[in-house]
Amino acid sequence: MTDDFHRPVKxxxxxFELFPGGKDPAEALRLAHETAHTLLSRVRGDRDxxxxxxxxxxxxxxxxxxxAELWASAPATTLPGALWRIYLVRVLIRQNPAETxxxxxxxxxxxxxxxxxxxxxxxPTGPAEIIELADQILRGAFEGxxxxxxxxxxxxxxVEAAGCASVADDVDPSEPDxxxxxxxxxxxxxxxxxxxxxxxxxxxxxxxx
Numbered sequence: 166m167t168d169d170f171h172r173p174v175k176x177x178x179x180x181f182e183l184f185p186g187g188k189d190p191a192e193a194l195r196l197a198h199e200t201a202h203t204l205l206s207r208v209r210g211d212r213d214x215x216x217x218x219x220x221x222x223x224x225x226x227x228x229x230x231x232x233a234e235l236w237a238s239a240p241a242t243t244l245p246g247a248l249w250r251i252y253l254v255r256v257l258i259r260q261n262p263a264e265t266x267x268x269x270x271x272x273x274x275x276x277x278x279x280x281x282x283x284x285x286x287x288x289p290t291g292p293a294e295i296i297e298l299a300d301q302i303l304r305g306a307f308e309g310x311x312x313x314x315x316x317x318x319x320x321x322x323x324v325e326a327a328g329c330a331s332v333a334d335d336v337d338p339s340e341p342d343x344x345x346x347x348x349x350x351x352x353x354x355x356x357x358x359x360x361x362x363x364x365x366x367x368x369x370x371x372x373x374x
Contacts, residue, residue, distance in 0.1 A: 190238075197236050198374065201245035208307045217307045221255075221300055229256045244373050247315060247364040250357055251306055254318050258299040262292035265325070269295055272328030280327075283320035315365035322358030326351040 208216055224232060229252065236249035258265050270290045273281045281288070286298040298321065305314035329351035337344035367373035 194239060197239040197245040198243065200235055201239075201243075201248050205244065205248070205307070205311070209311075212308055217304060220307055221303050224252060224256050225259070229253065241360040242363050242367060242373070244364075247361065247368075247373065248306070250361055250364075251303055251314065251318050254321065254357070255299040255303050258295055262296050266290050266292050266295035268328035268332060269321070269325050270328070271331050272324035272326070275331045276324060276327045278323070280320040280323045284317055284324055286321070312365040312368045315361050315368065319358040319361035319365065322354040322361065326354035326358065329354065 204220075208220060232249065232252050236245035236252075239245035239249065241247075241250070269286065270288075273288065273290065284298065285301065287294040290298075298317075302314050302317045302321070305311075305317065329347045333344040333347035333351065336347070364373055
């Protein structure tokens with residue numbers, strides 16, 4: 166937990182104001198749902214470019230811990246769970262854009278699906294392009310079709326997983342530990358992609374709570 170945990174955030178009606186820790190799980194889940202629904206409805210209703218920009222770059226200034234306290238414990242196929250995963254994808258990309266873009270481009274090269282097109286990254290994909298993709302996906306959650314943003318994030322995860330698995334195969338003979346780590350990373354990306362895809366389908370049927 167960071168020192169900034171209790172700092173209020175300058176968004177409409179302070180919908181992102183962080184609550185203290187130590188609450189029971191049911192109360193935490195209720196607050197996760199309330200903050201997610203309030204945030205999304207307020208921002209999508211107003212779409213002030215400055216507010217959207219602050220939301221997109223929030224973790225750059227405050228870190229991921231604050232958002233994790235709000236939404237990370239929510240079930241995967243819920244609105245707070247979906248928002249948490251989109252933010253997490255952006256943070257993971259920005260932590261190491263060089264490696265992320267390398268693995269993404271490898272995934273583009275080896276995959277036989279349309280996921281690279283759905284993800285929408287500029288090709289060839291380098292660090293600048295992968296950072297732009299991360300921002301586009303998160304911005305789209307507040308400005309565009311929310312299901313489209315979820316599907317783009319899911320496609321990114323599947324392409325990244327394909328890249329991780331391909332590189333793992335390459336390095337396994339000489340770097341077995343790295344191959345194991347990349348294989349585990351691929352599995353996590355596959356799972357996250359599946360969860361985001363399920364959220365997109367639920368959103369399209371007005372079932373993402």
